Amino acid sequence: MDEVRTEAWWGRRAWALLSAVRARTPLVQCITNLVSMDIVANAMLAAGASPAMIHCLREVPDFSPRCDAVYINVGTLSEDWLPSMRAAASSGRPWVFDPVAVAASGFRMEACLSLLALRPAVVRGNASEILALASRSDDSFKGVDSSHDSSDALQAAKALAQSSGAVVAVSGAVDFITDGMQVVSASNGVPMMQKITATGCAVTALIAAFVGADPSDALVAAACALAIFGLAGEIGMESARGPASLRMHLIDALYGLDEQTVTSGVKISLLP
């Protein structure tokens, strides 16, 4: 019999996945942008994962196959790093993709499309990035920040999921996660998370940690990681005075999450 995915079911799944990360300490290779390395590594450690920022092409054949998951983020893309990204994405491990500023240049768009062809388990971007990647056009905003609401990109996300075979997550005030058929919303978070650089990168890395701990259902892993990161932002905001202290308190909150807080705090639902 199909299980009914109530809010309580999502709460239990979110706690089970966070507990799996804490118990299994998934090793995640992160080939991520230079801006994000610190917050990505610290958010992953606070959640219980083991991040490793290893991007040298000559190390990929030894290292990537030993990882539980691979995280690739093109935020500070360079010609030197693209072969490492392609090799790590081809290592046979589940991998998660953040197409930062995909519309910034033709080179970046081509790079992202070539990575997409290597079958990521999950693609997570903001609305402008998902719109651009789905349409393969640079009409959307060219920078790293979104100029669209996440709901603007929902149809694009579904189309991208269908054409790529990946679960696609669009972040924003409400996060939408889709496999091209089902759509799940996650409504945690606070607007000030947009004022901290690389929170998007950090939540994509958290998705990779969740997939690494339990690769059985990428849709559920992505939704739970987004909701838990947003919940940590909500708790962090209670003590924060601005973006800099929110960054610190969000990481502390992620570290301190307990079962009662997660099961009652995540706001995830399957859309009709």
Ligand SMILES: Nc1ncnc2c1ncn2[C@@H]1O[C@H](COP(=O)(O)OP(=O)(O)O)[C@@H](O)[C@H]1O
């Ligand atoms: N207006 C908002 N309200 C609540 N949470 C938000 C809001 N905007 C973004 N977030 C959260 O901030 C994190 C980063 O998302 P986003 O800013 O869309 O990504 P990016 O940094 O890649 O542009 C996500 O966890 C998202 O849910």
Ligand SMILES: Cc1ncsc1CCOP(=O)(O)O
């Ligand atoms: C500012 C900046 N420039 C290149 S990558 C980057 C960080 C982007 O982080 P996010 O996508 O999480 O906003």
Ligand SMILES: [Mg+2]
């Ligand atoms: Mg981003």
